[in-house]
Amino acid sequence: MAHGPVPGTDDVVGSFVPTTAALRRGSPSSPTLEAAFDAFRLRYPAYDATTHLDALRATEYGRIDAQGHIYLDYTGGSLYAASQLQAHMDLLRRHVFGNPHSANPTSRAMTDLDEQARATVLAYFNASPEEYTAIFTSNASGALKLVGESYPFARGDRYLLTFDNHNSVNGIREFARARGASTTYVPLTIPDLRVDEARLFAALDQPASGMHRLFAYPAQSNYSGVQHPLEWIAPAQERGWDVLVDGAAFVPTNRLDLSTWHPDFVSLSFYKMFGYPTGVGCLLARKAALARLQRPWFAGGTIRAASVRADLHYLHEDEAAFEDGTINYLTLPAVEIGLRHLQAMGLEAIHERAICLTDWLLSNLLSLRHRTGVPLVQLYGPRDIRQRGPTVSFNILDPQGAIVDERVIEKRANAQNISLRTGGCLCNPGAHEAAHHLSRETLDGTGEGPQRGTREHCTHVLGLAGVVRVSLGVASTFADVYRFLEFARTFLDSEPDMRDLPPSKKC
Numbered sequence: 001m002a003h004g005p006v007p008g009t010d011d012v013v014g015s016f017v018p019t020t021a022a023l024r025r026g027s028p029s030s031p032t033l034e035a036a037f038d039a040f041r042l043r044y045p046a047y048d049a050t051t052h053l054d055a056l057r058a059t060e061y062g063r064i065d066a067q068g069h070i071y072l073d074y075t076g077g078s079l080y081a082a083s084q085l086q087a088h089m090d091l092l093r094r095h096v097f098g099n100p101h102s103a104n105p106t107s108r109a110m111t112d113l114d115e116q117a118r119a120t121v122l123a124y125f126n127a128s129p130e131e132y133t134a135i136f137t138s139n140a141s142g143a144l145k146l147v148g149e150s151y152p153f154a155r156g157d158r159y160l161l162t163f164d165n166h167n168s169v170n171g172i173r174e175f176a177r178a179r180g181a182s183t184t185y186v187p188l189t190i191p192d193l194r195v196d197e198a199r200l201f202a203a204l205d206q207p208a209s210g211m212h213r214l215f216a217y218p219a220q221s222n223y224s225g226v227q228h229p230l231e232w233i234a235p236a237q238e239r240g241w242d243v244l245v246d247g248a249a250f251v252p253t254n255r256l257d258l259s260t261w262h263p264d265f266v267s268l269s270f271y272k273m274f275g276y277p278t279g280v281g282c283l284l285a286r287k288a289a290l291a292r293l294q295r296p297w298f299a300g301g302t303i304r305a306a307s308v309r310a311d312l313h314y315l316h317e318d319e320a321a322f323e324d325g326t327i328n329y330l331t332l333p334a335v336e337i338g339l340r341h342l343q344a345m346g347l348e349a350i351h352e353r354a355i356c357l358t359d360w361l362l363s364n365l366l367s368l369r370h371r372t373g374v375p376l377v378q379l380y381g382p383r384d385i386r387q388r389g390p391t392v393s394f395n396i397l398d399p400q401g402a403i404v405d406e407r408v409i410e411k412r413a414n415a416q417n418i419s420l421r422t423g424g425c426l427c428n429p430g431a432h433e434a435a436h437h438l439s440r441e442t443l444d445g446t447g448e449g450p451q452r453g454t455r456e457h458c459t460h461v462l463g464l465a466g467v468v469r470v471s472l473g474v475a476s477t478f479a480d481v482y483r484f485l486e487f488a489r490t491f492l493d494s495e496p497d498m499r500d501l502p503p504s505k506k507c
């Protein structure tokens with residue numbers, strides 16, 4: 001399905017460029033929600049095929065509007081539908097479930113449902129059970145840690161990753177370093193925060209003396225929304241790399257088809273896809289790659305046998321070797337319920353809607369200017385919807401062009417029941433440092449001390465501001481983004497009120 005705006009309508013219909021008269025008045029006028037929506041639909045005709053999602057918003061997600069929320073933090077966590085809870089509670093109410101992996105009836109019943117959930121996860125991602133297995137973890141970070149701690153890094157081996165990565169991917173470098181492997185970061189291009197492909201392939205081609213090479217990148221950035229190409233997977237593998245794709249921010253609004261793409265590992269958290277349950281994530285692993293991992297320990301549930309007297313243990317040969325202790329067994333059926341719910345809503349419709357709304361939001365946000373001529377927003381990442389997802393990070397600028405403290409934005413958003421994310425670096429320091437042109441020299445020269453890592457340190461010593469992030473997802477509507485844009489307009493031509501800001505956060 002074609003997405004994005006109808007060609008030729010850019011900045012004509014549905015665009016909120018203030019008129020000269022409005023600018024003269026000092027407060028730009030804006031169309032009503034209804035008029036803006038009419039113009040939006042003309043510009044994005046594909047949106048009309050997603051209107052069944054508005055009906056679901058009213059029923060399944062009715063509590064959002066009943067409580068007057070404007071929820072814009074789907075990259076932080078998605079929202080769950082009422083029927084997901086109902087189906088899960090009904091299941092628990094109707095049955096007696098015991099700890100899985102025994103032969104008794106209550107245990108068998110649970111084991112069957114948990115294995116069914118595992119099979120549903122594989123089927124959802126179109127992953128052949130011959131090629132892939134799904135390992136349940138507590139979240140995406142747990143999946144990444146499993147790879148990091150078990151990857152057979154040794155002296156001469158390499159860990160290659162993009163500057164744009166969540167800290168849970170960055171953290172794998174500590175495992176690499178501890179075992180003598182080198183870590184290399186591929187830089188980002190400014191201002192779109194994409195990867196410099198020439199530099200990436202030069203790094204992939206660099207010879208290494210070791211046997212093992214791991215390349216990790218996010219399918220979608222949690223910072224800029226950039227979608228890094230899945231087309232890198234096969235060429236990297238052909239060059240001898242194991243490829244870890246962090247899918248956490250990508251899979252909530254995009255199809256990841258593992259019959260088309262064959263990464264060695266994929267990390268994700270289910271709450272980011274469908275809100276409930278929290279506490280469950282997954283490592284999708286190619287069985288051939290999984291066989292190369294070496295677990296650093298064993299635990300209950302991971303072994304066929306262990307002996308104290310003989311000091312030996314035999315790990316299971318499948319995913320069980322990677323699931324420590326008792327899995328979150330009562331919760332796993334809710335994963336299946338959530339995946340079926342997403343399928344029923346239509347992931348393609350969710351995707352289409354999210355990109356139409358994001359493109360509209362971007363073009364309108366970027367068109368706003370103070371009377372001084374200074375743009376209202378400094379955006380970090382691509383300015384249109386091509387190869388990006390519905391995650392938008394930016395700073396609001398004051399009429400002189402200085403960044404408005406993100407805590408001012410947060411405080412005013414909170415007062416309007418708008419849930420957006422603000423933060424030092426959104427757990428993605430590489431993208432943040434690239435976006436803010438922060439050099440190694442600046443970071444190195446700031447010394448140690450208790451202030452290091454505080455907001456004051458970031459702002460005053462590093463000159464580094466925090467950012468604001470809005471992100472869309474499964475239950476987003478036009479009204480959400482319209483209201484956010486109206487909120488953004490309130491910063492036009494106004495000086496920030498720095499009184500009563502919340503206490504400093506860590507970078």
Ligand SMILES: Cc1ncc(COP(=O)(O)O)c(C=O)c1O
Binds near residue numbers: 075141221222247269
């Ligand atoms: C791209 C990405 N990777 C990994 C994570 C870590 O997810 P979790 O906190 O659920 O472990 C996040 C969380 O926001 C993320 O956005």
